[in-house]
Amino acid sequence: MTAIADDDPATVPDEPRTAVPDVHHTAVSDVQNEERPAQRNPVDPGELDVPVIVLSHRAPVAFRDEGGRRRARRGAGGLVTALVGLAGQLHDTVWVCAASTEEDVAVAREHKGSAIYVTMTGEPKLVDPETTGALQIRLVEVDRAAHEDFYGVISNPMLWFVQHGLYDLAHSPNFGQRERDAFEHGYVSVNETFADAVSHEVEERGGRALVMLHDYHFYLVADLVRQRCPDVVLSHFVHIPWPGPDAWRILPPDMRERLLFGLLGNDVVAFHTERFARNFLLCAQELLGLSINLDKMTVQIGKRTVTARTYPISIDVDALVETAGSKAVRNRLDDLEQWLVAADARLIVRVDRTDPSKNIVRGFLAFEKLLDDHPELVGKIRFLAFLQPSRLDVPEYAEYIGQIGSVVARVNARYTRHGEAPIDLRLHEDFPTAVAAYAICDVVLVNSIADGMNLVAKEAVSVSRRDAVLALSENTGAHEELGAFAVTLYPFDIQQQADGLYEALTMPAIRRRELRQAAADIVRANDVGKWLAFQLADLTEITGLWS
């Protein structure tokens, strides 16, 4: 469970997590084309004869000095799975990312900032450039103060809060010189550093490469790379929600315009849902005055056309199923099952970071309302909440944990029976137990206020053995794919969520099975390999890729 242990908030930046215990990547050529417009065919990366440069903040490996010995550990996240798989099939791929640990910096310096070569089967290993199947990784060292501004002031929380609608606008934000400086000397400066690194890799390949940028850390990179390398093809995937123009007006115009113009340096800007893609175009229209086409999903900027596209990310189903069958998970599953059988209870599960966007407090309020409304359930239901503490340096997050504790204490004080508390709150990462809980729970609760995709929903339906019902917020990206096979939750309505939980718990077995099977089929058909293959297909079609 190497990958899981790595998903530690102290060492790995927060990003959507998925189960990637081992490589075991579904070959892109294997995936099927269901649930997609017929005209789009996924592209087999093996047929792509162009160099690919990937940029993400989080690296696919992290080096550490463990008792004097350098160890490499695989980074978590669906992106790592997908792109390691991609890299294995292309003749030339380099992954540009941040040197996050001190040992990463040491490695980067030893290689004078140029790419290193790492094999990713089993424990990652630094190898010679000639090694077959090795992944090229360029670890970029970033000035510590600039990185703190970039990461701790602008990316999280500012962009995260804007894009998830988390500001209490009557009272915050209050932007001042501190934020302006952090933008200029942090976000802009770090984006320039990474644009330099990416441009360097493009230039080394004669100026023609496909560049795939990732997430809210790097909105300015595309435009900078294009200025230096005009023949490049650029795409940017935004992994978090993209709200409409109203929300972006929270930022002063110089910031929001530079972020948008930065993204418009791409050929394709990609999102998880149609709603986010449309919001992006509406921003270009309303905040920049550009001409957009909502049928073709394009925006015109000078002579260039930028296309907005939708590719819902997914999980590596086979890898997760393998994890679910592992000894570690089976042991936890046995423990959980005994506990439930002894209590003659049913199980609601949630797995989240303690991010206000996950709507954890309202989830417990809804559970309390469920018990208020249905006394017959008291003592007969457990709510197991795996909540990984997150961003405790952000005051709103620290307070949010307190609020979680407060509501859990009240509900448990009111409804503990025979020494058994209804809510089991676990404020630490425990992926094997979480997977075991997915497998035997009755309901999975995902009630996010806003959520780019939410992979918990996809994980749970993929390994459920008891036809868990997905209770899924309409404001998750996953709802666009899975909403028809879930009990939809409206995240600000406590009563509706309580009623939704009751509906999920009392649903006839045959209906539970139908829903779960349909959802699992969709997840399997559109797994993470297809996510990438369709992006490559569109990039080929839209830009021609110099052919």
Add this chain to the structure above:
Amino acid sequence: MTAIADDDPATVPDEPRTAVPDVHHTAVSDVQNEERPAQRNPVDPGELDVPVIVLSHRAPVAFRDEGGRRRARRGAGGLVTALVGLAGQLHDTVWVCAASTEEDVAVAREHKGSAIYVTMTGEPKLVDPETTGALQIRLVEVDRAAHEDFYGVISNPMLWFVQHGLYDLAHSPNFGQRERDAFEHGYVSVNETFADAVSHEVEERGGRALVMLHDYHFYLVADLVRQRCPDVVLSHFVHIPWPGPDAWRILPPDMRERLLFGLLGNDVVAFHTERFARNFLLCAQELLGLSINLDKMTVQIGKRTVTARTYPISIDVDALVETAGSKAVRNRLDDLEQWLVAADARLIVRVDRTDPSKNIVRGFLAFEKLLDDHPELVGKIRFLAFLQPSRLDVPEYAEYIGQIGSVVARVNARYTRHGEAPIDLRLHEDFPTAVAAYAICDVVLVNSIADGMNLVAKEAVSVSRRDAVLALSENTGAHEELGAFAVTLYPFDIQQQADGLYEALTMPAIRRRELRQAAADIVRANDVGKWLAFQLADLTEITGLWS
């Protein structure tokens, strides 16, 4: 100053306020057609040969028992001015509105719920139906409990908060059975009551009438009236911001869908700005799945086409100028001027209700930053803030007043010199002094988080004698018309607002004059008469009005 005294939050519902001291209505036929598309010509209501039924929550008169004597007082608001003017020119107009006072209820009962006749020149008077120029008013009595749910739970705060982006989404709202019941038995029920009253007036006129509905209290009325009176022509003016679909997802789908379908019962739905109109269509598309046309600004619902239109409301300039010349205002002006001259100080003014949407706390923070950054201004500048307490029964509003007091105390503690505090906070209505302050101030501060129009901006530039610079939030409706002639403020950026105030205070006299004159010209050219005339023109063009 009868109309002003009436603008008392305890007796009059909160609505945009404008200066309407006396009737003195600009004849619609006098207004000019500048600043408008050439193809649209305003319609002279005198040429309109159709009955008009107006619905607003607030009445154009309020009756009170004053020591055993029934007195009628004119309601405040630009709407009253515009529509009283309209009514005077049409052969048949009736205004449907809520019986707000106990005496209103008594009057309504005496007339068995049918329309009363009131003359509006000078003090309003109940008169015989035959009286020339009398306004027909139908005062509708509403069940007290239903009204409390309609007004105190749904309209304010729920719809107000959604439409102004004021919810702290991580923590509120928490909708439950209370809100569902308030919607069903309050908002829906009161809308039905008013739809009945309107339908009755339509039927009395043979089923053909032009119905003009107003504001967020009555989103459900149009559809109900249309069902009963299929030949009717309906328009609805939304006086507050209309945000994009993201914001409406705060409401559970049954509520938001019913509100939208209710509004789609109209022929025209009208807003202050293009942005609000576009957001409305995007809601119809995204939340209802309807087909929209953003070029024609229409939405298709079944066989009907609903048009979204933009008409920025304004003030009655002549009436305000008359007020500014009144003895009451001149006396206050002399006092203020003496005070400023003695202090050799310049003056910043703001006039608002204590509504969090007005962004009052950040305004004071920006003023503090201005003094921090420019010590030479300390002792040389006064900030006169007229803040009318508002909705103190809503906890967020009560807390907001406390926060205002807190920041004012700190700034005054830090920057009082020679016994003179820089901020003069007046938590009561004093329109004559506010108009005097408009006349002689250097800067008018309007930094709203969100604001449908904001008439303070229009009032101030219309009566300024010292070329006041308008410091105006980009998030006000007024900014679409006046932004080019103002210092634009970004409401979440304290530093930018401080810099904006400094820019306004240090602007060369000739530039101040140019800006003020241009803004005043726009306000005069597009005054409240034109606001109405263009609506009538579009309604005639779009529906034909049975011709």
